[in-house]
Amino acid sequence: MFNNVTIVGVGLISGSFAIALKDKGFAKHIIGVSRTRESEQKALELGLIDEALPLNEAIKKSDFIYVAIPVDATIPVVKDILDQINETQIVADAGSTKQALCNAIQNHPMRHRFVATHPMWGTEYSGPEAATRQAFTGRSCVICEKQLSDIDAVQKIEHIYTTLGMHLVYMQPDAHDVHAAYVSHISHITSFALANTVLEKEKEEDAIFDLAGGGFESTVRLAKSNPAMWAPIFMQNRENVLDVLNEHIVQLRKFKACLEKENYDYLKELMENANKIKRILH
Amino acid sequence: MFNNVTIVGVGLISGSFAIALKDKGFAKHIIGVSRTRESEQKALELGLIDEALPLNEAIKKSDFIYVAIPVDATIPVVKDILDQINETQIVADAGSTKQALCNAIQNHPMRHRFVATHPMWGTEYSGPEAATRQAFTGRSCVICEKQLSDIDAVQKIEHIYTTLGMHLVYMQPDAHDVHAAYVSHISHITSFALANTVLEKEKEEDAIFDLAGGGFESTVRLAKSNPAMWAPIFMQNRENVLDVLNEHIVQLRKFKACLEKENYDYLKELMENANKIKRILH
Structure with a gap:
């Protein structure tokens, strides 16, 4: 479905998501973006990603960018990504809070290419080593402000999550x-x-x-x-x-x-x- | 090892213990004692026990009596049992508190035939239907005031618990x-x-x-x-x-x-x- 996908963060959620994208045939090539050289190396070794790049270079090459980093860092990073994408690229996040992020980007001119999601799966472990196969299955995934995202973008994201075995729930960010x-x-x-x-x-x-x-x-x-x-x-x-x-x-x-x-x-x-x-x- | 064993209470712990006693060849015949007719029937249907009897009759027939009922009921029931046993019978409990019980029976003339134990296993479910195979394995079992029990009694109980895969820990009741x-x-x-x-x-x-x-x-x-x-x-x-x-x-x-x-x-x-x-x- 996508030629190139970037995961921002190479930890539990993003790493497990990357494995699933490859397993289900949603991505040919996965680029990892991380703050640390060690995490990039580890994610490459574990085969979670095919390539590690700085964010700006990764954005240019990607059809789909998935952000799964701490929620305070998510806000500036998503803004930065939206500043750089074109009308065909898709961005989504996996954050455990939705109100602050949705508020922060509500007036961004590229808001419509973004899909706000929260796949409600996790474990107590973190980092690239914590990534697992068969994550997400059987759990709920919340999508917020669906109406603010382009239909093609939402449909692709919904298709991915449901293929991973998630049950979709739609809510406003405050709820x-x-x-x-x-x-x-x-x-x-x-x-x-x-x-x-x-x-x-x-x-x-x-x-x-x-x-x-x-x-x-x-x-x-x-x-x-x-x-x-x-x-x-x-x-x-x-x-x-x-x-x-x-x-x-x-x-x-x-x-x-x-x-x-x-x-x-x-x-x-x-x-x-x-x-x-x-x-x-x- | 025992011809006849009585379990007092036919629930999660006693039922799982009964299954294990049979599985490991520790008991030929298991008698169940319960306050309610329904639990007795259920335990018979599930094959946890071979026979249901009133406590007094069960005591007379048993080599070993295992008490796993709520800890407030345990005290009078264990006293009642100790009043009726002879010098070859063995009694043990599985209660989650040990101080009150040990205090209550410390001067009983048959205290030496009793072994105070707490197998630290359980689930959130209760009743005969909650009893399972493979319970207890890999968990700790506390034995209190070992020195107050006859050596033959303690050794038999230790042998049962270790055969079930439990790790024995010795403590005073207050600890x-x-x-x-x-x-x-x-x-x-x-x-x-x-x-x-x-x-x-x-x-x-x-x-x-x-x-x-x-x-x-x-x-x-x-x-x-x-x-x-x-x-x-x-x-x-x-x-x-x-x-x-x-x-x-x-x-x-x-x-x-x-x-x-x-x-x-x-x-x-x-x-x-x-x-x-x-x-x-x-």
Whole structure:
């Protein structure tokens, strides 16, 4: 479908996307753009990319440019790309926040060649080595402000994501950011905070190592996530994240009050209410 | 090894243990004891047990009695069993708290026939249908106050657990309960509270359903756990759980303060500290 595709960033998301583009026959040649020489080398070695180039040179050669870098860097980089493309090139991003980016480029004369997307897949690992085959499959992908993108551009991107096995969801950027705070960002904050709790209080690391079972592993695994990626997400979505975080502290305080007052009935009630999550999460 | 084994409780842990005992040739005949007729029937249908009997009758026929019921019920039931056994029978429990039980039976004349254990395996599901093959493997099993149990009893129990692929850890009951608060109980509380947070604030359930990815799933799955099992655990271990919960709220407030004050550097620092969990959790 595309002769030359550029991925900006050569990490977990972009690297996995590059593998999938090749596997599904969407790209003949993949160019990688990275801030560091090491990442470029690693991505070449791993076969994620065919060539590493500086951004400006990569843009000139590419039919499609896919940006998957920390969300604070995404804004100036996407602007820079839009400044340089022509009317046939397509640009998309994979960022975990959408409002700030969409606002920042809303009046750009090339906005119509851009598609704002958020494929809701990831792992706690990062860098080129974290890229995997079979990523994205079975997960949702949000597309924002579809109406601001040219039809040919949107259709190509939709075709790629659905071919990767993703379920498309359309939302306004502000709605996306609210929902993302609930179903993704707060999980990461609780996981980071839980890791800090245990590291702070549990001085016997051997005991953690010996005893930590599946429950701990699953609630804490997100605490391994890359701060360089997640700090900008929390900052850009800070109002929504604060809103959910405040509510979460309120909910934890209810458990605390039950234990302090030995209110067994209310404790069970809180847990029975939480069980309702079964309805929506299988 | 045993002709007749009784499992008290026919749920996730006892049912999985019964399957394993049969699979590994440790038991010829398994008797199930349950409070409800439905669970007994279900356990018989699923082949977890060969026979369902009232506790008193089951004790008389059994070489080994394994108790895996909510920790509040465990105390009177274990006392009742110890009142009825002879010097060759063996009793063990699988409870998630150890201090209250060990204290309650410390002066019982048959304490030496009892082995206090906590196999650190579980899932968020409960009941006979939740029992699975290949449970326990690769996880730790804590044995408390080994010195208070007869050598023949401890050795048999150790042999069973190690044959199931568990790694044995020896601890005093109070140390067990402290560590369990960190590596298991707090994870369940945060998960229950996170489910309540999302259910309280996110009125659009379709959005959760559409968007919830792997991160949300893994931090919230423990919120499906059975309140009848977990409320007594939190209550019996309330001082340790409160201690960890207070620290967790402090840690969450640090994230909150960073966002409120837009202190990006400290936010990254908190997350980098949390990343240290990689050292002890692979």
